[in-house]
Amino acid sequence: MSWNNQGGGPWRSPGRGPWGQGPSGPQPTADLEEIIRRVQEALGKLTPGGSGGGGTSGGGFTSRTVLFLILGAILVWFAWGTFYTVQPNEVGINLVLGRYTGKTAAGLNTNWPWPIGSVIKVPVWDQQITEVGYRSLGSNADIPEESQMLTGDKNIVDVHFRVNWQIDPGKPEDYVFNILGPRETVKAVAESIMREVVGLKTIDGILTTDRKSVETDAQKRIQDVLDGYRAGVLVKQVQLQSVDAPSQVISAYRDVTAAQQDQQRAVNEAETYANKVVPEAEGGAARILAEANAYREQTILDAQGQTQRYNQIYEQYKKAPGVTRERIYLETMERVLGPMDKTIVDSNSASAPVPYIALDPLQSKATGTAK
Numbered sequence: 001m002s003w004n005n006q007g008g009g010p011w012r013s014p015g016r017g018p019w020g021q022g023p024s025g026p027q028p029t030a031d032l033e034e035i036i037r038r039v040q041e042a043l044g045k046l047t048p049g050g051s052g053g054g055g056t057s058g059g060g061f062t063s064r065t066v067l068f069l070i071l072g073a074i075l076v077w078f079a080w081g082t083f084y085t086v087q088p089n090e091v092g093i094n095l096v097l098g099r100y101t102g103k104t105a106a107g108l109n110t111n112w113p114w115p116i117g118s119v120i121k122v123p124v125w126d127q128q129i130t131e132v133g134y135r136s137l138g139s140n141a142d143i144p145e146e147s148q149m150l151t152g153d154k155n156i157v158d159v160h161f162r163v164n165w166q167i168d169p170g171k172p173e174d175y176v177f178n179i180l181g182p183r184e185t186v187k188a189v190a191e192s193i194m195r196e197v198v199g200l201k202t203i204d205g206i207l208t209t210d211r212k213s214v215e216t217d218a219q220k221r222i223q224d225v226l227d228g229y230r231a232g233v234l235v236k237q238v239q240l241q242s243v244d245a246p247s248q249v250i251s252a253y254r255d256v257t258a259a260q261q262d263q264q265r266a267v268n269e270a271e272t273y274a275n276k277v278v279p280e281a282e283g284g285a286a287r288i289l290a291e292a293n294a295y296r297e298q299t300i301l302d303a304q305g306q307t308q309r310y311n312q313i314y315e316q317y318k319k320a321p322g323v324t325r326e327r328i329y330l331e332t333m334e335r336v337l338g339p340m341d342k343t344i345v346d347s348n349s350a351s352a353p354v355p356y357i358a359l360d361p362l363q364s365k366a367t368g369t370a371k
Helices: 032-046 063-082 172-177 182-198 203-207 211-229 250-319 321-337 359-370
Strands: 083-086 091-096 099-104 107-110 117-122 128-132 148-150 156-167 233-244
Touching: 083 091, 091 172, 099 172, 117 172, 128 182, 148 182, 156 182, 156 203, 156 211, 182 211, 182 233, 203 233, 203 250, 211 233, 250 321
Parallel strands: none
Antiparallel strands: 083 107, 091 099, 091 117, 128 156, 148 156, 156 233
């Protein structure tokens, strides 16, 4: 069935669709000349001396002038929004129509101007600090819901620590796009991992010798979790600020720690005394053994020498018994009478013995006085 717009077609309502919502086809666009004329009138009213009318009359704007003005505005907009500067500590993230197109280094860079393009500047070289269990600024020095953790031997400790981190310079787009709250994510991961690490230690170890191993283990685990999230974060260091028992029992723990230190000091003193006494005793025993061995060797050698001397004398005695007996007698008398004061008596003299002054003792006394 034929119909036209003037007759209204089968619905008998010119220019309306089947449900009465108006023409279903495309609407005719306004004439370009009409639009230019209206723009000319508006600009003429704003310009001093303008006639407010259209056309090519004096003081008005032609369509060519309007086009030049529009093109000039477009050029100014493009030149003004295309160039941007990235600071030395930043990396630029380029977006075109909301889509990531690449990153730029420090210096002067270009991108499509707004609203087509935009730039997110990320401070990748700034060091960030996340505090868990405490706040260095403000009155909340301790936050129990964050700091209280359970150890492997089922004791409670208050752990205050900080995480030093920065945005990964190689993957700043991960930091911007992959996680909604990067700082909150780092804090939540750090607290969770520290609870896990503390749960593997005993309270004595955490309070004394295991602090360095806790920091190293926690840093590695935090980095692994953030890498799994593709968070674009580098964990530089984990520092334990303080590890204490809860305030209700901290005095008792300090007494236990002091007792352990006293015990260790006593053990060290005992080991020092043992290290001093044992070598002295071993040295004394070695000296006694050496003296005994020397005495034994000396006695054996003396006995062997006496035996050899006796055998030699016996051989001579067999050859000349009389001479040997005389010699032995004289040697014995010399050995016995040599150190004694002597008085010589002539048995053949008829007169009485004549006393004499022994010169040897006098000479010995004179020599001693001279010394």
